[in-house]
Amino acid sequence: MEHLESVPARRGLVIFLNGTSSSGKSSIAAQLVRILEEPYFHMPVDAFHAMRSRVPVAPDQLATVLHRTWQGFHRAVAGMAAAGNNVVVDHVLSAEWRLRDCLSVLVPEDVVLVGVHCPVEELERRERERGDRPPGLAARQLKQVHAHGLYDVECDTAVESARECALRIKEFLPARPRPTAFERLRAGYG
Template identity: 55%
Template sequence: MIAAPNDVVPGQVILLNGVSSSGKTSLARQLLCDLDRPFFHIGVDMIGAMRSEPQTDRLDQAALQQALYRTRAGFHRAVAGMALAGNDIVMDHVFSEPWRLQDCLVVMTGIDVVLVGVHCSADELLRREKQRGDRTVGTAAAQLASTHIHGIYDCEIDTSAQSLTDCSAEIRRCARGPVAARAFGRLRGEL
């Protein structure tokens, strides 16, 4: 576990969990405009984009999976380290593998994590994937079954049924709620 520097109150993490193309990055940008204090946006795609691709492209499947595992584990620790240094973070992620949530529960001990379920209809996900052109069409649908399987959130929003402004307002209301009742604490108790 990462320790906070002396006399520093850890920042808050608003963790947006949703499948690819569900609107997490757009929502994070909206939150940065709407929140009443400075937050950093750190997304899993941002961390992945820092990795050198030519070398990754040459890896066999097992080595590639290990590289991706290390990248995601490092992402969790980078967010935790920033928060423990007193920074507030909007984190966007995809809990499509159970270990990702379990690892975050461990490394984010002592941090106020607001867990937000970001949902989107299957039809809208498909439309967004086709429109973006930078994703394999069908990735989001393949992630739907596993990403929200843990089932406990502080709040849930639907980017296909609500505006980004309304989603942001709901998340901000939720983030002001009591820390003791957060989903992360309940999930830690279950796991």
């Protein structure tokens, strides 16, 4: 059995896909894990919600349960990266506290923040087609999701395929400029 001392220490890279529901984040993430040359873990926030038991939650407790789930998700991503794992995060920063929390737990120079954009008409069409999201969810998220305004890379999934977006992100990685969007955002919220 290999001893942990033989594993070289490093921090993993976090490719953080932020966009509304139905904007194409999961499709881009699926392409990224196929084309990137190092191993990456796709960590979608929806997977964390799916892990929760189906025990009914009282309406007055739902906000607390959801808040704790998102906080735990942020810390799980940070823990994976701290252990040297590369991660593709699929998230919706539809509340300012989520961004602030991510800024506080992730190493900002190790985060590539990707804005995943899509026009509202296309989001609504995708929601209708999916049928598993409340109508208008993406439109309600749109204002806050991109309110912080800073990204390292941006994609529009109405004009680029998920593969094209993933290739653009991959091409960006080798020469990432500093400060990163996360570094600039952390300085602005400091």
